[in-house]
Every structure is written in structure tokens, then in C-alpha cells.
Amino acid sequence: MAPLVRTSSTYFAVVGILGGVLLFANLAWIRQLDEGLAVTGLTDRISWGIYISGFIYFIGISYGGTMVSAILRLTKTEWRRPITRIAEASTAAALMVAVMMPIFDMGRPERVWSLILYGRIESPLVWDFIAIGTYLAGSLLFLYLALIPDFATMDRVLPRRVRVRRVAYRFLKMRWEGTPAQKRSLERALLAISIIIIPIAVSAHTVLSWMFGMTTRTGWHSSIFGPYFVGAALFSGIAIVVVAMAIFRRAHHLEDLITEDHFRKMANILLVFSLTYLYFTLNEYLTITFQPSTDEQILLQLLVEGPLAPYFWFSTLSLVLVTVLLALPRTRTIRWITVSALLLNVSLWVKRIVIVIPSMAVPLVPGDTVATYSPTWVEWAITAGSFASFCLIFAVFAKLFPMVSLWEIEEGEEAARLAAESPAGGPPARPAAPPAVGAKGGA
Amino acid sequence: MAAACPAAGPGGRTPDSAVPSPERRQTIRGIIRAGAAAAVAIAAGQSAVEVLGVHLPGAEEGHEVNRFVMVIDLAKCDGCQKCTKACQVAHFVPDGQEWIKVYTVKDGFGGEYFLPRPCQMCEDPPCRNVCPTGATYKDSDGLTLIDHDRCIGCRYCLAACPYSARYFNWGEPPHTEEELAHEYSPHEPWPHRRGVAEKCTFCVHLRAEGKLPYCVGGCPTGALYFGDAAEDGVTNSRGETIPLRKTLAGNSAYRLREDLGTGPSVYYLPRRGAP
Amino acid sequence: MGRWRAGRAHAAVAVVLTAAFAFAVGVPIQGSDVGVLPAQGCTCHSDGPNFDVQIAVDGWPAIYTPDEAYPLIVHGEGPVTGAGGGFSVDVTKGSLSSTDPTVLASGNHATHTSGAKRSWPLLWIAPPEDSGNVRFTVFVNLVDGDGSDGPADLWSVLVLDAQEKAPEPPKPSSMVMAFAGPDEVAQAGHNFTVHATIANSTGAPIPNATVTFAAKLSWGVLPLGAGTTDPNGTARANWSVPAPGDFLVTAYYDGSSKNLSSNGSVQVTVYDPEGVWQDLYGGQEKGVWTWFDPVRVPLGLLVGGVWLTFFYATFHILRLRKAGAREADGPVDLIKLLFSRSGRGRR
Numbered sequence A: 001m002a003p004l005v006r007t008s009s010t011y012f013a014v015v016g017i018l019g020g021v022l023l024f025a026n027l028a029w030i031r032q033l034d035e036g037l038a039v040t041g042l043t044d045r046i047s048w049g050i051y052i053s054g055f056i057y058f059i060g061i062s063y064g065g066t067m068v069s070a071i072l073r074l075t076k077t078e079w080r081r082p083i084t085r086i087a088e089a090s091t092a093a094a095l096m097v098a099v100m101m102p103i104f105d106m107g108r109p110e111r112v113w114s115l116i117l118y119g120r121i122e123s124p125l126v127w128d129f130i131a132i133g134t135y136l137a138g139s140l141l142f143l144y145l146a147l148i149p150d151f152a153t154m155d156r157v158l159p160r161r162v163r164v165r166r167v168a169y170r171f172l173k174m175r176w177e178g179t180p181a182q183k184r185s186l187e188r189a190l191l192a193i194s195i196i197i198i199p200i201a202v203s204a205h206t207v208l209s210w211m212f213g214m215t216t217r218t219g220w221h222s223s224i225f226g227p228y229f230v231g232a233a234l235f236s237g238i239a240i241v242v243v244a245m246a247i248f249r250r251a252h253h254l255e256d257l258i259t260e261d262h263f264r265k266m267a268n269i270l271l272v273f274s275l276t277y278l279y280f281t282l283n284e285y286l287t288i289t290f291q292p293s294t295d296e297q298i299l300l301q302l303l304v305e306g307p308l309a310p311y312f313w314f315s316t317l318s319l320v321l322v323t324v325l326l327a328l329p330r331t332r333t334i335r336w337i338t339v340s341a342l343l344l345n346v347s348l349w350v351k352r353i354v355i356v357i358p359s360m361a362v363p364l365v366p367g368d369t370v371a372t373y374s375p376t377w378v379e380w381a382i383t384a385g386s387f388a389s390f391c392l393i394f395a396v397f398a399k400l401f402p403m404v405s406l407w408e409i410e411e412g413e414e415a416a417r418l419a420a421e422s423p424a425g426g427p428p429a430r431p432a433a434p435p436a437v438g439a440k441g442g443a
Numbered sequence B: 001m002a003a004a005c006p007a008a009g010p011g012g013r014t015p016d017s018a019v020p021s022p023e024r025r026q027t028i029r030g031i032i033r034a035g036a037a038a039a040v041a042i043a044a045g046q047s048a049v050e051v052l053g054v055h056l057p058g059a060e061e062g063h064e065v066n067r068f069v070m071v072i073d074l075a076k077c078d079g080c081q082k083c084t085k086a087c088q089v090a091h092f093v094p095d096g097q098e099w100i101k102v103y104t105v106k107d108g109f110g111g112e113y114f115l116p117r118p119c120q121m122c123e124d125p126p127c128r129n130v131c132p133t134g135a136t137y138k139d140s141d142g143l144t145l146i147d148h149d150r151c152i153g154c155r156y157c158l159a160a161c162p163y164s165a166r167y168f169n170w171g172e173p174p175h176t177e178e179e180l181a182h183e184y185s186p187h188e189p190w191p192h193r194r195g196v197a198e199k200c201t202f203c204v205h206l207r208a209e210g211k212l213p214y215c216v217g218g219c220p221t222g223a224l225y226f227g228d229a230a231e232d233g234v235t236n237s238r239g240e241t242i243p244l245r246k247t248l249a250g251n252s253a254y255r256l257r258e259d260l261g262t263g264p265s266v267y268y269l270p271r272r273g274a275p
Numbered sequence C: 001m002g003r004w005r006a007g008r009a010h011a012a013v014a015v016v017l018t019a020a021f022a023f024a025v026g027v028p029i030q031g032s033d034v035g036v037l038p039a040q041g042c043t044c045h046s047d048g049p050n051f052d053v054q055i056a057v058d059g060w061p062a063i064y065t066p067d068e069a070y071p072l073i074v075h076g077e078g079p080v081t082g083a084g085g086g087f088s089v090d091v092t093k094g095s096l097s098s099t100d101p102t103v104l105a106s107g108n109h110a111t112h113t114s115g116a117k118r119s120w121p122l123l124w125i126a127p128p129e130d131s132g133n134v135r136f137t138v139f140v141n142l143v144d145g146d147g148s149d150g151p152a153d154l155w156s157v158l159v160l161d162a163q164e165k166a167p168e169p170p171k172p173s174s175m176v177m178a179f180a181g182p183d184e185v186a187q188a189g190h191n192f193t194v195h196a197t198i199a200n201s202t203g204a205p206i207p208n209a210t211v212t213f214a215a216k217l218s219w220g221v222l223p224l225g226a227g228t229t230d231p232n233g234t235a236r237a238n239w240s241v242p243a244p245g246d247f248l249v250t251a252y253y254d255g256s257s258k259n260l261s262s263n264g265s266v267q268v269t270v271y272d273p274e275g276v277w278q279d280l281y282g283g284q285e286k287g288v289w290t291w292f293d294p295v296r297v298p299l300g301l302l303v304g305g306v307w308l309t310f311f312y313a314t315f316h317i318l319r320l321r322k323a324g325a326r327e328a329d330g331p332v333d334l335i336k337l338l339f340s341r342s343g344r345g346r347r
Helices: A009-035 A050-061 A063-074 A078-098 A100-105 A124-157 A163-172 A180-213 A225-251 A260-289 A294-305 A309-327 A334-361 A377-400 A406-421 B022-044 B082-090 B126-130 B156-160 B177-181 B214-218 B244-250 C008-023 C276-281 C289-323 C331-339
Strands: B068-073 B101-106 B112-117 B136-138 B144-146 B224-228 B233-236 B241-243 B266-269 C054-058 C069-077 C084-091 C095-097 C103-106 C109-112 C119-125 C134-143 C154-164 C174-180 C192-199 C210-216 C221-228 C234-239 C245-253 C262-271
Touching (some): A063 A180, A078 A124, A180 A225, A180 A334, B068 B244, B082 B101, B233 B244, C054 C134, C054 C154, C084 C119, C095 C103, C174 C262
Antiparallel strands (some): C210 C245
């Protein structure tokens, strides 16, 4: 609970830096609003660049919360309890940043409301809008639901001087007391959302992949795009949660709650997805290699030896490296797992570029040339700003609510204690109110 | 806000402070109404722009249907690009955009030829299919046009077009007095504005005047022919009118990327005979 | 032949005779003197032309109409006893013939076969159009019948010219066009025929004339070919279009020297009962989006169902709120809490 009332200088430093980056990004955004997208490196041939690949990336990492919180909840996996809050927060933060990215990419951002008024349901982009909008609503609802008991705790426990937040907590806790009736309601709601958020998440990213898959371009028009994107998303989502786990563990001194075991279990999940993703990647590129068609050969040549080759090789090789790191026992320590996760995230961000841009570089008309693209400082600045805002949202969250789900941990401890005390399975004692937060976890 | 609604429990009194004020009720109602309307609209799939399609008159004699086609004789095109320039001048096309672009193609036999590529005016245009707001639409004559008042600049159409026929105003295009004095319409899309997509219109605005598109009329060799498939004849800049179906059948005419099923309206007559 | 005698008057004749000789064509050389081109006149009989001999050619037109047949009678009179004589005619253009057995006429030349008379009928067929001027040169010889070519036989020469009749200005012709298709209905995708009938100013049809057909399209004129008019003055052309609507077919007759040009047009209404246009180009709304329509409703229901789950969860949130103890968390209380100084707000 301490971080909620006390702010360390490290925090200010970090927020300061992130704020600085964000400010710079805003300047770049203002410049782009002023002069139009001409300040980017985009051309008529390669008309989607790192804004769109960044968009895909952020939608991808939003899967972390879904995966850890919803799927692990449904499978009644106990070790998820300390990390669900971080996971749900990462999903919400990722989606909030993700919806901004297309707005940076639009030629007329002031007309974004047209999507609602004049939306054409036949367009994959509108499907995407609906799917991601639903996903954002669902994930915020999910985050909120899981926060209700903790809001109640904070309302009770926090010192009086945090007035503004107390007002919020007072209202948001929805008069939570932990009564069985309330618990039942909460569980039902959580169950419903946990169940529904999984297909929502899968469809959101699949629909995003269809934006590319439904065109006729070489490299995009591939039936594996749906599973490909979902696989990459699960992958990168877990990786981001791992990174966030490592950061908050250190920052909030959660070493006892978030243990090495957690990291190793997450590493296992990552390994499984990594192998799956390698499998998909192999499928995708091997089938391209085997095609005699000119377009596919041009694409392949672009990837392997063209100007985008560094991106391709980096993302592919780092993927292999990460798989190895995750598998070897020596590198399955917290530090190395975190490093792998971080590398993975960078790798997947680059991979999104490899997905979006080479297919646009392939010439479509006889006699046309291979196109090139080089992002400008505006694009890099706004991309950096997107990362900065993602981290900043986390930083703000850390001040708004605990980054571990207190009630879930207690719930787990309670169940474990009861199971130990009455192996015959007697009726569990009814707790009057959630016990005060003990020394354990002391955050 | 998820929990904004007051709780009027069954059988319980509603606390006074929990009842929303009339103004709030109005706002809520308004939001719900707008949301419902949007949902219905989206579900119905009706885009208001579909209604915008203006039916152009057919030939003076009154055709019931139109389908505009262009026939390009590659044997006659010498790559001079006068078509490109004529179009650019007449439509104040922003710099760097070539609504009809002439490509130099190596023919695989050691020679080269020139391929002018206007918008292919597909029967089933990928650009129209993916447009989220319906800014790119097909009018009742089958021409794919852009409503620049509706375009949000997402550039999905640029990504989807298999012919690289669409362009985007990345920055504010330079203007001339003459361009600014003109009144915008999708048929005569200038003054151009930034942040929207642009492309060839088959000079739909010349239709009513009975004039050939600028590219067709400006071709010095008469390589470009234009006409209405309903009339089964196409005309070039020299006034030569040739029968459409017979010419296409007799010269092994082809269309670009026929395999994609887009159904372009531009036919190419391959070079035949001596180089 | 006789000796050439110089002398002014004779010189003039000599010029004439030379000219006549110059115009002579293919005169048969026969054993007798009959039919021999009298280059210098019938000099076998007498030395030079005698101007007492009067030659007349009845029926010779001063202005001839091309291709017309003109019956001529050549006769001569003079102070020569008897009723015999001979003649020789050369005409520069046209053809000569005669039914009279005493006349030998063919091509450009006519002469007598026997010498028993002094008038001979001829038929001259004028040359065709654009032949220009024609010169008719006739020598008539009057013989006294004594059987010798003596100086009592006198001859003379007459040269006549005729001009071609100035062509009449062409008169207006008229054209009527009509559509006549199978069962009088033009169908898309099928050939239909249009007629053009031309008539001259008197209303008589003009046969064997070339009529050019064309279709008037929006941007140009499509040539449909040419046809030759039949004896009724009608020419035909075929066309077919793939679409229904009204189409304009025009025809043009270039005219001739007699007829001015004329043109006509006809509007043909084409119907499309078989849906030919639809088959060819009707797929303007084809593609994947035709099957999307029935998917809308299930898709809407799906998305609606998802949002219903959200409402379900919200409902539970409200329920748990209701199930909780009454607390001071109305808007007023919250605002009070916000501004409470030492935070000793009501709990």
C-alpha cells in the first residue's frame, strides 16, 4: 500500500523521463497535425509504416491480461494470483495506447467520428474498430471488477489525506463488504467476463490480421495470418507481463509474492508459445520460398537481402535465441527471463514492421519498381511516445491501486489454509470482512 | 460510465441523491439514442454515401445502362506521357501524383514497351470494399469515385488496390487561384485537400459535354480509346471509332491481374506484328 | 493521188483536210477506192473541193447529250448530173452505225458501199459523259454516173462540231431510313438491320448507289460499313449492341452528278429480354459482398451478445452495490469528503 501514499524519487525520475519523451512526441504530433503526413517517410507505394506496425504491436501485447487473468482464472491456476493485477493493467494500458496509433496514422484525424456515423460494416477496418472497441470496454470492465474489493480495502485503509482518490475509491468500491451475496455477484461477473474476453481478444486480433489478409498483396494474403497474429499476441502479451512483473517486483518490493517460480512458470508458457510461433513463421516463409511466382520471390529477396533484411534477420534470429534462452536451465533465472522477455518484445515490434512493409514494397504493375521506406524523426518520436505513454499509464496505475490483487491473494491463502485445516472439507468459516493486509506483501 | 445508473432496487426506496436530475436523464437518453442509431446504421450496413451516387445521363439517345471502358493499344503507345500531363494539368493534380501513369516494361524478349495505367474502374473494386466510411463508392454508372468530404485518410484503399492506382495527399497540395475558385464535387475533385486519397475519375465530369477524357484526347498517337460498352464502340483522340467487342476479341485483348477477379474496365491490346 | 496544189483558198482546205486526217481512226484500206480516207479529199474524182457541192447533215446536234443516239442523214447536192455519189464520214468521238445496206459504218468512220445515191442515213451514238467536243467531218462526192473518175465528179467537205451538253445540276435526292429487325424488335446481343432508301428528286429510287452507314455514339461515330442500293434504292446494314436502350444509326449517300447527297438517321430501341447485358457486365456488384448480406444479422447478434455480457457484469456490479451496507457515498457526500479539511469526513 505504501506506493499509493508515498512517492519515491525514483518514481519522479522515471515519470520525468517518460514525461519528457511524451512531450517530445507531442511536439512531433503537433508538427504532423500542422503539415500533414508529409512529415513522415510514407509514400504512395508504402503508405502504412511504423504507426500501423506499432498499432499491431500494442494490440498484440494486450493479450497478456487476457491470458494470465482470464485463462488462468478459468483453469483455476493458483499461481496466477499475485500477477493478475499487473496483467489486467497491462491489457488496459496496451489497448489505450493501441487505439491512439491509428489516429496518428489518419490523414484527417478530425474525422475519426465518421467511423461511427458512416461506418461501412463491409469493411475489415470497421470490424476492427468494433472488435477493438469491444475489447477495450471488456478489459476495462474486467480490470474494474477485479479492483472492487481492493477499492474497498483502500477506502478503509488509506490515510485521510489522500482526499481525491478516497472520493473515487468510496464511489468505485460499490459498497463492497465481502458478504457472500456480494462475492457471488462478483464471481459471476468475473466468470462471465473471463469467459467472454477470450473470444473477444482472439477475434480482435484476428480481425486486425484480416485487414491485411483480405487484401491481395503477396505476403499479406495468407490464410495463416489469423493464427499468426494471435500467436504473436499471446506471446508478446505474456512477455510484457513478465517485464512488468520484474519491474514492479523490484519497485514495490514484492519479492515474496512474485517469486522465481512465477517467472519460471511464465517462462514455460513463453516457451510453448515461442515454439508455436516459430512453427507458424516457418510455415509462412517456407511456403513463400517454394513459390516460383515472381511476386513471392521478390518479397523473399526483399526480406532476406534487401534493405529490410536487417529487420527480418533480427526478428527471426532473436526469436530463436529467446527460445533457446527460455529452454536452457541456466538462463531460467529471473534476470535472464526478464531479458528474454524484453528482447522478445523488441523482436516482435520489429517483426510487425517485417509484416507490414515488405508486402507494400513489392511492385504490383508490370514495369514498376521495388519501393523503399525510411521513417522520419516524427514517426520515431511518436512511436517512442507510444511506449512512453504505455509505461506512464502503468506509473499512474501504480499510484491509483495496488499492483497486486490483494483480495485474490488472500482468497488463495484462505482457501489453502482451509484446505490444510479441514482436509475433510468442512464448511469454511465465513470471514466477516477481508482481513487487514498483513505484513506480507506490505506494498 | 459503467455504474452511472442509479440503483432502484426491487421494493426499496430510491434514495433521493441517487435519482438523476432531469438534465442528466436527457443527456443519457441522447447518448443512448445516438448509440442506438449508430448501431442500427452499422448493422444495416447502409452508408449514406451510397445514396450520393449521381446517375450520369447516358448518350443523348438515352441508354438505360452505362459501362465506361478504356482500350489501350500498346502497339501505338510511345511512352510520351502526354496523357499523364494532360490529366495533371486539367485536374490540378498535386505534385508527384500520376493518375494515369506510364510504366516502361521489359518484355522478356529484349525489348520494352510502355503501359499506361489509369484507374482500372473495377467491377468489384478492392478499394471500395475496404473503405471504412464509404468515401470511395461506386456510382450508378459503375464508376468508382471518392467523396473527399467523407474520406478519413486511413489509406486502406491504397493498401488494397492491386494496381497501385491510388494516391494520397500527404501534405497540403499547392493551389492556384483557378483551382481554389472551383467548387468541389466528387466528379470534379478540386480544390484538393490534404489527408485524403485521390485517383483517376475517367473524367466523369466531361461525360455531360460529350468530351473524351483528357488522357484519351491528349494522346498524340491515338493509342487510348474510350467509350461505353453499351454502345459497343470506343473512340480515340483522332476520332477513330472502333467496335469494342470485335476489337477485343480479334486482338487478344487482356486486362491487368485478371486472376484477381476485380473485373477492370481497362483493356490492353498487346503489341502485335513487327516491333 | 493528185498533185498538191498550193493556193490561199486551197491552203485553208488543206489545213482542214490535214486536221481531218489527223483525227482519222483506223480506216480500212480496201482494194477499191471505196472507203479510202480521202486525206486530201476525193481527189480521184476531181482535184479539189468544189464549193458548188452543198453538204448537209440532218439531225446533227450542236449540243449533244451523252450516250444519246442521234439519227443523221448525210446528203449532198450539186451541179452534177445523175443521182450518184459517195461519202466519207469521220467522227472524233462516239460511234457510227447504220441499218442502210448502202452504208458501211462502224466506229468512228462511215462510208458508202455503193455509189447509187446522194443521201445516206447514219446513226451516231454520242460518247459518254465528260467526252467534250466532237468533230464530224464529212466528204461528199457527187458523180455523174459515167463510170469514170472524171473531172465532172465534184466533191466537197463539211466539218461540224458538237459540244457536250452542260450537265444538269444534280437534283436533290432523299433518303428514308427505317429499322427492320427480326420480328421488328431489336434485341441486345443480336444483330439487327437498318434500311436506307434513296430516291431522286422525282421520287424514283436510285439503284446501285453506295450508302455508308454509321452509328452515332457518345464520343464518336462508329462506321458500320457500306451497302449498295438494290433496284428499289434500298441498302442495308447490320449492327448489334450488348445493352438495351436507344441507339442512333445514320446513313449517308454521297450523291452523283445527277443527285445531290442526302442522309438520314433512325433511332433503334433495343430491348434485352434475355438479360444479355446482365450476363456480360451486370456483375457490377459481384464479389464477396453479395454473400455478406445474410451474415449481417448473425454478426450483429454476436456482437450484441458480447455487449450483453458486459451488461450482465454491470448488472452484477449494481447488485453487489445494493447488497452492501448503506454508506455515505452519494454525490453530495463525496463532494463533502473531497473538501473536508482534515479528512475527518463521515464514514
